[in-house]
Amino acid sequence: xxxxxxxxxxxxxxxxxxxxxxxxxxxxxxxxxxxxxxxxxxxxxxxxxxxxxxxxxxxxxxxxxxxxxxxxxxxxxxxxxxxxxxxxxxxxxxxxxxxxxxxxxxxxxxxxxxxxxxxxxxxxxxxxxxxxxxxxxxxxxxxxxxxxxxxxxxxxxxxxxxxxxxxxxxxxxxxxxxxxxxxxxxxxxxxxxxxxxxxxxxxxxxxxxxxxxxxxxxxxxxxxxxxxxxxxxxxxxxxxxxxxxxxxxxxxxxxxxxxxxxxxxxxxxxxxxxxxxxxxxxxxxxxxxxxxxxxxxxxxxxxxxxxxxxxxxxxxxxxxxxxxxxxxxx
Amino acid sequence: xxxxxxxxxxxxxxxxxxxxxxxxxxxxxxxxxxxxxxxxxxxxxxxxxxxxxxxxxxxxxxxxxxxxxxxxxxxxxxxxxxxxxxxxxxxxxxxxxxxxxxxxxxxxxxxxxxxxxxxxxxxxxxxxxxxxxxxxxxxxxxxxxxxxxxxxxxxxxxxxxxxxxxxxxxxxxxxxxxxxxxxxxxxxxxxxxxxxxxxxxxxxxxxxxxxxxxxxxxxxxxxxxxxxxxxxxxxxxxxxxxxxxxxxxxxxxxxxxxxxxxxxxxxxxxxxxxxxxxxxxxxxxxxxxxxxxxxxxxxxxxxxxxxxxxxxxxxxxxxxxxxxxxxxxx
Numbered sequence: 001x002x003x004x005x006x007x008x009x010x011x012x013x014x015x016x017x018x019x020x021x022x023x024x025x026x027x028x029x030x031x032x033x034x035x036x037x038x039x040x041x042x043x044x045x046x047x048x049x050x051x052x053x054x055x056x057x058x059x060x061x062x063x064x065x066x067x068x069x070x071x072x073x074x075x076x077x078x079x080x081x082x083x084x085x086x087x088x089x090x091x092x093x094x095x096x097x098x099x100x101x102x103x104x105x106x107x108x109x110x111x112x113x114x115x116x117x118x119x120x121x122x123x124x125x126x127x128x129x130x131x132x133x134x135x136x137x138x139x140x141x142x143x144x145x146x147x148x149x150x151x152x153x154x155x156x157x158x159x160x161x162x163x164x165x166x167x168x169x170x171x172x173x174x175x176x177x178x179x180x181x182x183x184x185x186x187x188x189x190x191x192x193x194x195x196x197x198x199x200x201x202x203x204x205x206x207x208x209x210x211x212x213x214x215x216x217x218x219x220x221x222x223x224x225x226x227x228x229x230x231x232x233x234x235x236x237x238x239x240x241x242x243x244x245x246x247x248x249x250x251x252x253x254x255x256x257x258x259x260x261x262x263x264x265x266x267x268x269x270x271x272x273x274x275x276x277x278x279x280x281x282x283x284x285x286x287x288x289x290x291x292x293x294x295x296x297x298x299x300x301x302x303x304x305x306x307x308x309x310x311x312x313x314x315x316x317x318x319x320x321x322x323x324x325x326x327x328x329x330x
Numbered sequence: 331x332x333x334x335x336x337x338x339x340x341x342x343x344x345x346x347x348x349x350x351x352x353x354x355x356x357x358x359x360x361x362x363x364x365x366x367x368x369x370x371x372x373x374x375x376x377x378x379x380x381x382x383x384x385x386x387x388x389x390x391x392x393x394x395x396x397x398x399x400x401x402x403x404x405x406x407x408x409x410x411x412x413x414x415x416x417x418x419x420x421x422x423x424x425x426x427x428x429x430x431x432x433x434x435x436x437x438x439x440x441x442x443x444x445x446x447x448x449x450x451x452x453x454x455x456x457x458x459x460x461x462x463x464x465x466x467x468x469x470x471x472x473x474x475x476x477x478x479x480x481x482x483x484x485x486x487x488x489x490x491x492x493x494x495x496x497x498x499x500x501x502x503x504x505x506x507x508x509x510x511x512x513x514x515x516x517x518x519x520x521x522x523x524x525x526x527x528x529x530x531x532x533x534x535x536x537x538x539x540x541x542x543x544x545x546x547x548x549x550x551x552x553x554x555x556x557x558x559x560x561x562x563x564x565x566x567x568x569x570x571x572x573x574x575x576x577x578x579x580x581x582x583x584x585x586x587x588x589x590x591x592x593x594x595x596x597x598x599x600x601x602x603x604x605x606x607x608x609x610x611x612x613x614x615x616x617x618x619x620x621x622x623x624x625x626x627x628x629x630x631x632x633x634x635x636x637x638x639x640x641x642x643x644x645x646x647x648x649x650x651x652x653x654x655x656x657x658x659x660x
Contacts, residue, residue: 021591025472046593101656127660129466129601132644134659136462139620139647140613142355186606252600261351261616263376267608269616270582271459274604276516278597283470286591286599290469310645310655314462317469318640325640326431329464330457 004028005296006064007289008089010035010055010081011071012043014249015094018285019069020046026289028319032065062088067292070094071285083107086306087115090295092288094124101127109306118299119306123291124284125275126150126253132309133255133273141259141269145190149177149198153251153280161226162203165219167211170239172246174202177254185256188268194229201232206242251280290317334358335626336394337619338419340365340385340411341401342373344579345424348615349399350376356619358649362395392418397622399423401615413437416636417445420625422618424454431457439636448629449636453621454614455605456480456583462639463585463603471589471599475520479507479528483581483610491556492533495549497541500569502576504532507584515586518598524559531562536572581610620647 007023009016012034023031024047033053034045040052053061058068068089072078074097082093086108095104104121112119122128126148134146155175162171181198184191191197203220207213217234221227237245255273260266277283291309294316298307315325337353339346342364353361354377363383364375370382383391388398398419402408404427412423416438425434434451442449452458456478464476485505492501511528514521521527533550537543547564551557567575585603590596607613621639624646628637645655 018591021593098660101660102653105656122660129470131660132466133603135644135648135655136459138659139623139644139649140459140616142649188608261348261609261612263351267612268606269608269613270604270606272602272604272606273463274600274602276598276600276602278518278599279591282591282597283599286470293469308656308660310648310652310660311643313641313643314465314469315640318465319469319472322640323432325465326435326638329468330428330431330452330461330638330640 004030005066005293006030006032007292008033008035008058008061008065008068009071010058010068010085011077012036012045012052013071014281015285015288016071017046018279018281018283019071019288020285021282022286022289023069023292026293026319028293029289033061058085059088065089066296067092069288069292071288079104079107082119082121083111086112086117086119088117089115090117090292090299091119092123092292092295093119093121094128094284094288095122096124096127098127105306105308113305116304118295118303120291120295120312121306121308123309124287125277128284128287128309129275130253130255130273133271134257135310137255137257137259137271137273141257141261141271143261143265144257144259144269147185147193147198147256147258148253149182149256150253151175151177151199151251153253153277154249158201158203158226161223162205162220165216167208167216168205169208170206170242172204172242174204176200176202182254185258186270186272188258188270190258196230199230201227201230203232203234204242204246205234205236206239207236248278249280250278252276293317293319334360335396335623336360336362337622338363338365338388338391338395338398339401340388340398340415341407342366342375342382343401344611345615345618346401347376348609348611348613349401349618350615351612352616352619353399353622356623356649358623359619363391388415389418395419396626397422399618399622401618409434409437412449412451413441416442416447416449418447419445420447420622420629421449422453422622422625423449423451424458424614424618425452426454426457428457435636435638443635446634448625448633450621450625450642451636451638453639454617455607458614458617458639459605460583460585460603463601464587465640467585467587467589467601467603471587471591471601473591473595474587474589474599477515477523477528477586477588478583479512479586480583481505481507481529481581483583483607484579488531488533488556491553492535492550495546497538497546498535499538500536500572502534502572504534506530506532512584515588516600516602518588518600520588526560529560531557531560533562533564534572534576535564535566536569537566578608579610579612580608582606623647623649
């Protein structure tokens, strides 16, 4: 008989709902509770017979859960929550503020060791599966160049930046990889690419009544950091079109390592990893769930402390046995 | 100071030369000996000041090498060599006879444990990196379909089969993925594809003088197992063209998992891993070399026995520290 893992979710936004779907789809996992800062009675979750619990009561669940999947944001939630809950539970998060990863890793590592728990941080697709593509391809091809392209998909940060402009009612910004740059990379020529060469930004904007379209378009296109370094297109649309065409959560991207082998480095070796996702949060939730399985197993083996995707052998992510993996996937 | 790993190579064909290049390119490795069944004095290797040693003397090197990379063939060499040398050394091989992997794994595991050594088998690109693409994408997307395409590249087995036909002087056979099948898979429609749908076979054949071209073309196209189930094209060329255009060792392929997420499985999530290689043996040698680094480290941690790519955390493959990996590749 296979043992089922008892799973908790902290945070029930798009990502929390994606994790819920993935946990419910896993034969070896059981969702036991969803924790929220909101009034639990106000929150209706998709799973039946799973309690919604006030986050303040999470300590009561320390012996009831094998792993907790943290679904808050990287800006303010996870830097606090992951260390806090790593004292009580095995935890998994998708922390993606790149510059703060060393600090986050150290905080979570200390807390997890303190509690005798395992934590894995920064799993999702970037960081996460894209990081795996980078580490494997760099290990195999030490001589070479890495390229990461994102999109086509919505950037929340860029959409927010547009919405802060006076006269803008609503906005979505899509990050779009430039096909000519992708083609150049795939040719093996190892081009030097500027920010402008690699990605374009496409904006769909709903204006407040009487707003100055030309002025707003100029304000977007010249906005430092967010848009000034890119070729940016601005489309003004009405609310109906916005509601109809811009609610999707598709995303994706490409990690390419273009390496050289041979005595004279005369041979090109191209490794490419691609994602094309209809639902960014459901996919990210699926990655978190696979790593939740891994941390439970690693903790049962006596491991404690913080890890990333780099530190975990792939077999730990799969519900299949070593024999089955070798027979069917090797 | 970083410790250098002392590496030996057994077998000096195309793959052995590829491994030699990769070991010499690794700052943390030193090639110490190349072992051969041939008369060592007859074998000129690319590295200077590295001895070529008769394989019969390999036992004398048990204390001098941290790892030995086995570069023989899967048909007859590796089933004997890997268990034999796993008693003496940490070893790595690229065993790729799929049906015999369970048996090979068991034999190598027993021998490696007996010698207190670590062995990793079946690393290269398929099995190897393609296997990694399959395990990660299956763990993340349990609901879905796997597709593997090979090519464009030479199949040695199919080239040999043509050369055995009477009247054929020389031949190369290229396995070619069918673009329409790739497009269908990438659309997310999860098509059922037959053998004929997925790959074509393109043959370049040099005839003996007076040979019956039409008869040979028919014999190729109707050959059971090798060609009968495929759309096959046969080009008859002269020796000069064969020597000029068909000496390359390019290869590659695609692993795609097309998965579904969502309450009604309404969202497509596509994970694609691609290789486009100018030199199949140099790339395969690079993978073997990265895993050689891993087995040395795992053995130093006290591990013994047989593993595959599934059992090894990616960080073991990289010369970088955990801090550097998190800072630069996560």
